[in-house]
Amino acid sequence: MTDNSSQSDGTAPDIETDGGVQTSRRNVNYLDAQINIFKPATPFMRDHLKIVWMMFVAWTIIVFGPVTATFLAPDLMTSITILGFPLHYLLTAMGAPSGALILSFIYARKRDQLDDKYGIDHSTKQAAPDTETVAPDGGAEQ
Amino acid sequence: MTFTPLQLLPDALNASFKIIPAAMVSGMLLLFLGIGYAFRVADTEDLWVAGRSIGNVENGMAIGANWMSAASYLGMAALIALSGYYGLAFVVGWSTGYFVLLIFMAAQMRRFGKYTAPDFVGDRFNSDTARAIGALTTILIGFVYSVGQARGMGLVGIYVFGGDYATMVILMMGITVGYLALSGMLGATKNMAVQYVILIVAFLAGLYAVGYTQGYSTFLPQVEYGALLGQLNTEFTEPFSGTSYFLWIATAFSLIVGTCGLPHVLVRFYTVESERTARWSTVWGLFFICLLYLSAPAFAAFGTDLYANNVGSVYGANGMSGAEGDVIVVLASQLANLPTWFVGLVAAGGIAAAIATTAGLFIAASSAAAHDIYTNIINPDATQRQQLLVGRSTIIVLGAIVTVTALDPPALVGELVALAFSLAGLVLFPMFFLGLWWENANRQGALAGMTTGLLIWTAAVFNELILATESGPLVPIYAEVFPAVGAALVGTPIVFAITIGVSMATSEPPERIKQIVRQCHSPKPMGQQQSAEDIVDAKSGHSPADD
Numbered sequence: 001m002t003d004n005s006s007q008s009d010g011t012a013p014d015i016e017t018d019g020g021v022q023t024s025r026r027n028v029n030y031l032d033a034q035i036n037i038f039k040p041a042t043p044f045m046r047d048h049l050k051i052v053w054m055m056f057v058a059w060t061i062i063v064f065g066p067v068t069a070t071f072l073a074p075d076l077m078t079s080i081t082i083l084g085f086p087l088h089y090l091l092t093a094m095g096a097p098s099g100a101l102i103l104s105f106i107y108a109r110k111r112d113q114l115d116d117k118y119g120i121d122h123s124t125k126q127a128a129p130d131t132e133t134v135a136p137d138g139g140a141e142q
Numbered sequence: 143m144t145f146t147p148l149q150l151l152p153d154a155l156n157a158s159f160k161i162i163p164a165a166m167v168s169g170m171l172l173l174f175l176g177i178g179y180a181f182r183v184a185d186t187e188d189l190w191v192a193g194r195s196i197g198n199v200e201n202g203m204a205i206g207a208n209w210m211s212a213a214s215y216l217g218m219a220a221l222i223a224l225s226g227y228y229g230l231a232f233v234v235g236w237s238t239g240y241f242v243l244l245i246f247m248a249a250q251m252r253r254f255g256k257y258t259a260p261d262f263v264g265d266r267f268n269s270d271t272a273r274a275i276g277a278l279t280t281i282l283i284g285f286v287y288s289v290g291q292a293r294g295m296g297l298v299g300i301y302v303f304g305g306d307y308a309t310m311v312i313l314m315m316g317i318t319v320g321y322l323a324l325s326g327m328l329g330a331t332k333n334m335a336v337q338y339v340i341l342i343v344a345f346l347a348g349l350y351a352v353g354y355t356q357g358y359s360t361f362l363p364q365v366e367y368g369a370l371l372g373q374l375n376t377e378f379t380e381p382f383s384g385t386s387y388f389l390w391i392a393t394a395f396s397l398i399v400g401t402c403g404l405p406h407v408l409v410r411f412y413t414v415e416s417e418r419t420a421r422w423s424t425v426w427g428l429f430f431i432c433l434l435y436l437s438a439p440a441f442a443a444f445g446t447d448l449y450a451n452n453v454g455s456v457y458g459a460n461g462m463s464g465a466e467g468d469v470i471v472v473l474a475s476q477l478a479n480l481p482t483w484f485v486g487l488v489a490a491g492g493i494a495a496a497i498a499t500t501a502g503l504f505i506a507a508s509s510a511a512a513h514d515i516y517t518n519i520i521n522p523d524a525t526q527r528q529q530l531l532v533g534r535s536t537i538i539v540l541g542a543i544v545t546v547t548a549l550d551p552p553a554l555v556g557e558l559v560a561l562a563f564s565l566a567g568l569v570l571f572p573m574f575f576l577g578l579w580w581e582n583a584n585r586q587g588a589l590a591g592m593t594t595g596l597l598i599w600t601a602a603v604f605n606e607l608i609l610a611t612e613s614g615p616l617v618p619i620y621a622e623v624f625p626a627v628g629a630a631l632v633g634t635p636i637v638f639a640i641t642i643g644v645s646m647a648t649s650e651p652p653e654r655i656k657q658i659v660r661q662c663h664s665p666k667p668m669g670q671q672q673s674a675e676d677i678v679d680a681k682s683g684h685s686p687a688d689d
Contacts, residue, residue: 030660030661030663030664030665030666031657031660031661031664031678031681032660033660034581034656034660035578035579035580035581035656035659035660035662035663036579036580036581036582037579037580044664044665045663048663051245052245052246055241055245056242056245059238059241059242062238063234063238063394063398064391064394067231067234067381067387067390067391067394068387070381070382071381071382071387074381074382077381078379078380078381081372082368083365083368083369084368084369084370084371084372085368085371086371086379088227088379088381089227089230089371089379090368092227092230092233092234093230093233093436093439094364094365094436096233096234096237096238097233097234097237097238097432097435097436098432098436099238100237100238100240100241100428101237101425101428101429101432103241104240104241104244104424104425104428105425107241107244107245107421108244108421108422108424108425111249111421112418115418115665118665120665120666120667121667
């Protein structure tokens with residue numbers, strides 16, 4: 001991947017020297033990898049955004065598809081009935097909310113798998129963080 | 143949709159003092175006060191973010207209760223009953239937005255790890271002006287949104303306690319403000335889980351009882367109401383009869399981006415223990431929300447049929463009034479001849495829903511005032527005691543203003559709440575989204591974008607609600623493009639474009655800010671109490687830079 005200096009407005013080049021090193025993903029310095037939703041700079045962000053965009057497209061179709069279909073072909077959508085529901089009503093009132101719920105579940109599962117792949121541990125029992133850094137904020141400890 | 147002055151009282155509702163429902167509702171309110179007292183807080187960390195200790199399901203329930211306001215419990219069924227297919231735009235917008243929040247923002251927000259939504263805006267864009275605009279928007283959202291809640295509480299209150307609308311609004315708001323000023327976010331979060339259980343049990347029990355006793359349904363009213371749709375007036379299902387396709391999309395879009403910009407929703411991600419919890423609690427939250435959102439259309443259908451059979455025609459000049467629509471859930475239970483105590487239970491659920499959401503909104507607004515405006519801008523040396531004092535005073539003052547406005551509200555509960563969503567979608571959502579996903583978004587861009595968003599929204603509200611005449615909005619063409627409840631469809635892309643354009647034309651943000659943004663997307667674990675800023679400052683070893 002050629003991922004340095006590819007942004008439109010020419011950032012200083014020194015910030016992304018190792019953003020695309022794929023062989024040693026543990027060594028990626030994430031504080032140096034540029035954040036741009038269209039040009040992910042690290043393997044982790046590339047993998048993550050692939051999931052995000054795929055699912056976002058599915059979501060758009062589920063949410064705005066039925067009402068648009070109803071607008072384009074009103075007779076067809078209102079004349080088909082399933083369980084007494086006109087098709088447009090069924091897809092909008094039940095399809096969209098439950099579709100979004102199912103997609104959310106799939107996303108959270110995929111994201112957990114991605115965390116496994118990158119060895120991310122979310123256990124909150126890790127050592128207490130450096131209290132010096134949070135002290136100005138009130139410093140409440142567990 | 144036109145905003146005509148509302149009739150305040152629902153005619154068909156049997157408003158009088160009822161001893162058993164009154165005892166039930168009073169008991170419930172005492173329980174909230176008790177929980178608030180048991181979990182009362184003395185420090186700001188607990189007041190704003192509950193010590194960052196909340197887990198998956200509990201936060202999911204809190205998301206659900208925080209979310210499901212009088213607008214969901216009462217207002218949505220009203221919109222579906224009164225506006226037909228257009229009402230479904232609210233079902234879709236208020237539920238599916240959580241997915242966008244989940245994939246683009248929940249975990250990143252948790253990693254950013256500050257206290258309030260304006261905190262994010264102020265620190266990300268390194269500007270106290272941006273922080274102040276964010277804080278004022280938060281307070282404005284809390285105000286507009288709560289007016290809808292106060293109206294819902296008042297309407298349901300008169301069913302239980304009788305009396306007049308004004309007394310009920312004042313009484314209910316008094317209780318909400320009282321327990322909030324006492325307990326803060328930790329008490330509110332503990333309460334929200336309880337409130338969720340009450341509201342969902344009450345709503346589903348009401349739906350099942352009405353469906354079963356009236357012969358509409360048996361085991362799954364959420365699906366069985368389909369059989370009834372053919373018998374209702376065609377207004378109930380006919381697409382785009384009164385409202386256009388554009389307005390439908392505009393409304394749904396506004397509610398979706400508004401979901402992702404609402405400060406009291408975002409702060410729920412600061413209260414959880416880890417970013418994984420932030421994600422899964424969103425899934426749980428959406429599940430809990432869907433339980434109600436898949437049921438509301440069924441309740442609306444039953445209510446509409448019962449109204450048509452028992453009271454009179456639903457649509458047309460002498461049809462159901464807005465006030466009647468706003469209590470259709472309670473009204474349906476009453477028209478189904480269910481026992482008084484049972485209708486009281488349904489009413490109590492509505493009150494729980496309204497209180498939970500008002501609590502979340504007021505906490506967000508008070509932290510905006512105390513933390514973002516007072517401590518960060520006015521008095522950087524503020525003690526916790528002073529902060530708590532400012533926070534509590536804000537809750538009380540805001541409560542008073544909301545109460546007064548709710549005595550003569552300009553629109554239906556659901557519509558009032560939708561206004562708050564289009565404000566959040568216009569002003570805050572673009573800042574959150576660009577702030578998290580484009581490191582070159584800078585201060586000048588954020589200021590220009592937020593100002594534009596505020597102007598678009600203010601103009602839409604003045605045009606359609608405040609300066610509108612009998613014949614309609616002041617400037618009809620503006621209302622066509624920027625309908626007040628759906629101004630975000632055209633407005634949000636404009637705000638995005640301005641923010642991006644101005645950011646590109648001006649200098650890039652400092653390296654430190656960029657690193658904080660990068661830290662939000664890094665897969666490396668962080669400590670429970672750490673924010674992205676802490677990590678960056680610890681690594682670079684220098685104190686916060688100013689530019």
